[in-house]
Amino acid sequence: GAGDVHAEVVVLGSGPGGYTAAFRAADLGKKVVLIEKDSSLGGVCLNVGCIPSKALLHGAKVITEAEEMAHFGVKFDTPEVDLDALRGWKESVVNQLTGGLQGLAKARKVQVVNGYGTFTGPKMIEVDNDGAKSTVSFDQCIIAAGSEPVTLPFIPHDDERVIDSTGALELKDIPERLLVLGGGIIGLEMATVYDALGSQVTIVEFMDQIIPGADKDIVKPLHKRIEGRYEAILTKTKVTAVEATKKGMKVTMEGPDGETVDTFDKVLVSVGRRPNGAKINAAAAGVAVDERGFIAVDKQQRTGQPHIFAIGDVVGQPMLAHKAVHEGKVAAEVAAGHKRFFDARVIPSVAYTDPEVAWVGMTETQAKAEGVKIGKGVFPWAASGRSLSLGRSEGITKLIFDEHERVIGAGIVGPNAGDLIAEVALAIEMGSDAVDLGHTIHPHPTLSETVNFAAEMFEGTITDLM
Numbered sequence: 001g002a003g004d005v006h007a008e009v010v011v012l013g014s015g016p017g018g019y020t021a022a023f024r025a026a027d028l029g030k031k032v033v034l035i036e037k038d039s040s041l042g043g044v045c046l047n048v049g050c051i052p053s054k055a056l057l058h059g060a061k062v063i064t065e066a067e068e069m070a071h072f073g074v075k076f077d078t079p080e081v082d083l084d085a086l087r088g089w090k091e092s093v094v095n096q097l098t099g100g101l102q103g104l105a106k107a108r109k110v111q112v113v114n115g116y117g118t119f120t121g122p123k124m125i126e127v128d129n130d131g132a133k134s135t136v137s138f139d140q141c142i143i144a145a146g147s148e149p150v151t152l153p154f155i156p157h158d159d160e161r162v163i164d165s166t167g168a169l170e171l172k173d174i175p176e177r178l179l180v181l182g183g184g185i186i187g188l189e190m191a192t193v194y195d196a197l198g199s200q201v202t203i204v205e206f207m208d209q210i211i212p213g214a215d216k217d218i219v220k221p222l223h224k225r226i227e228g229r230y231e232a233i234l235t236k237t238k239v240t241a242v243e244a245t246k247k248g249m250k251v252t253m254e255g256p257d258g259e260t261v262d263t264f265d266k267v268l269v270s271v272g273r274r275p276n277g278a279k280i281n282a283a284a285a286g287v288a289v290d291e292r293g294f295i296a297v298d299k300q301q302r303t304g305q306p307h308i309f310a311i312g313d314v315v316g317q318p319m320l321a322h323k324a325v326h327e328g329k330v331a332a333e334v335a336a337g338h339k340r341f342f343d344a345r346v347i348p349s350v351a352y353t354d355p356e357v358a359w360v361g362m363t364e365t366q367a368k369a370e371g372v373k374i375g376k377g378v379f380p381w382a383a384s385g386r387s388l389s390l391g392r393s394e395g396i397t398k399l400i401f402d403e404h405e406r407v408i409g410a411g412i413v414g415p416n417a418g419d420l421i422a423e424v425a426l427a428i429e430m431g432s433d434a435v436d437l438g439h440t441i442h443p444h445p446t447l448s449e450t451v452n453f454a455a456e457m458f459e460g461t462i463t464d465l466m
């Protein structure tokens with residue numbers, strides 16, 4: 001057809017993995033085509049993920065801080081929330097970033113092809129743009145097709161009172177009673193937003209704690225705080241049925257105390273994300289996709305086909321933007337003939353809740369399960385001048401050390417924990433030990449000092465399996 005093009009490197013999907021790979025490959029001299037089904041670039045992260053959620057979380061933070069200032073002698077009126085304006089502001093943040101990507105693509109002569117891409121052969125992708133079909137032939141390909149929210153068979157997802165994270169970010173209204181199904185990062189962030197905006201929130205989590213990937217002691221301060229604000233946090237509980245009724249969504253749950261039935265105005269389903277690998281006809285290119293939709297890759301991000309790479313959510317956990325970006329750079333550099341490997345030691349995780357929960361590297365739970373000897377340094381923020389100045393004292397900074405006193409992990413909970421965890425990620429990559437962290441002069445008074453203090457708290461705490 002008329003629109004048929006050839007690319008030295010074609011990138012399928014324009015999320016953080018895809019646009020990073022496309023730009024890097026172009027910078028290294030490749031003729032790049034970027035295929036994207038949505039009208040705006042940036043993928044889940046920019047359009048319906050990381051960025052809009054953080055914009056709304058900022059609004060939530062201002063609201064709750066204003067509320068809490070009453071304890072410190074400053075009283076504000078109850079905030080008046082103009083949902084249209086708040087939504088508009090969130091959209092303006094998103095548009096600024098996605099528009100910026102268009103400009104960056106143009107500047108690098110990356111050709112953006114709109115439409116849904118599927119493989120038709122080992123070096124060919126067909127793009128369907130609302131029925132108009134074209135082809136992109138390629139020498140090398142980087143698959144960055146991302147993921148989508150998991151749906152559950154017993155939930156009427158077509159009822160508008162059942163929403164996923166995308167629906168939650170649309171901010172259509174503020175439900176009086178909101179059930180958040182799944183106590184992971186995404187569900188809890190959305191809960192933080194809706195709680196601040198006035199919803200009564202109930203969280204249901206199947207595991208015995210919210211944010212199951214993080215250590216219990218690090219999650220506890222968050223649990224304690226939201227327990228006081230939310231209607232209920234139900235752990236070890238599973239939803240077994242959701243029925244649409246006139247009065248609301250009737251939800252049946254099975255918990256430690258047996259079966260309960262309750263009715264909510266809205267149900268947010270946030271039980272995980274599923275990779276898009278099964279929807280791109282990868283078999284036509286000889287690329288294997290497992291039964292869950294993931295594409296296996298080697299340390300250079302290559303699939304079983306040496307000229308086809310895969311990156312980001314579609315290759316596996318953790319499904320995080322910074323992992324996708326890092327993998328995108330590796331794939332593009334390898335495609336351009338550079339010797340590069342994915343050899344990051346650690347990938348930090350952050351829940352941007354209030355307080356934030358962040359962890360990196362080895363957790364205590366993992367050390368126990370794997371029989372790894374560790375020591376730890378724990379600093380409670382109740383002794384941090386800066387934390388107390390924020391009117392908050394619940395934070396904890398915990399560092400985990402190996403037998404050689406090298407830092408191998410950390411868990412931090414408290415305001416801005418997500419920013420603080422980066423220092424520990426660097427320390428782990430650098431092979432730093434407790435003395436390095438303890439002797440580095442940190443600015444006072446900052447929350448960053450808590451990393452310094454936690455290292456100082458560690459002293460001969462290596463034990464057999466603590």
Ligand code: FAD
Nearest residue numbers: 013015017037043044045049050117146312313319320321
């Ligand atoms: P995606 O961002 O999923 O992008 C894939 C792109 O490919 C999409 O644009 C899609 O339209 C396109 N595509 C797919 N198939 C095709 C096809 N066949 N043809 C054409 N185009 C196609 N991560 C963080 O690190 N920090 C956060 O704070 C954070 N917050 C989040 C909040 C929410 C509510 C959600 C849902 C996710 C959040 N994430 C966060 C996760 C993050 O969004 C993902 O890890 C990240 O977007 C993955 O990037 P990716 O490049 O692999 O794919």
